[in-house]
Amino acid sequence: MKRLFYALNDPTRRAILDLLRVRSITAGEIAAAFAATTPTISHHLRVLADADLVVAEKQGRYLHYHLQTTVLEEAIQWLLALRRAEAADGPPPS
């Protein structure tokens, strides 16, 4: 989860994931959707790829990025467990 939460911590990267939620798109399309420069977006895509949140697939000169969500499973379970925990220790139900 080390790289996962790091990747999720940046608003640009979360916005990229939101874009990819709709459909796989190329690095250029992603870059065009933001004010940042292309190298900056490329950097963010690398961070997302290092966290296994996205996968790149080369098609000719284009790189199509798409989501990969298996790595989310552990984080989701951890967060759900955390939420459950408060119920056991938190303020008593009214």
Place this chain on the structure above:
Amino acid sequence: MKRLFYALNDPTRRAILDLLRVRSITAGEIAAAFAATTPTISHHLRVLADADLVVAEKQGRYLHYHLQTTVLEEAIQWLLALRRAEAADGPPPS
């Protein structure tokens, strides 16, 4: 979610949350559980409090920290939506 993922990004802070999952404990007890110094843990606790992940309650000279998980709701829903998205766009089921 800005401060939330930032808070969750640190392994020490995640470990603190795991401690608090069991029961509310004092800042001193939390500090004793880690190799870091007391001021360092105090800093982490502040970050967690800024993210609304923990709440401090003063009891005499002690500060008891306990979990507060309402802020997790948005993140959990966002992550679940992300996971759902891949199924719609990802590789076809075998």
Place this chain on the structure above:
DNA sequence: CGTACATTTCGATAGTTGCCTAAATATCGA
């Protein structure tokens, strides 16, 4: 009152992050 204890705040430092411009790599089409 004064001392001890619990916790935070302050000040400094090493390491990290995000962003940019410039340059490199790779692929396609004429």
Place this chain on the structure above:
DNA sequence: TCGATATTTAGGCAACTATCGAAATGTACG
């Protein structure tokens, strides 16, 4: 092959983060 396009890599800089030791704050107890 040559030039254009798509994307990444490299290098550098400003801002931020984690950590520490020292000092400050606040509370309790004799």
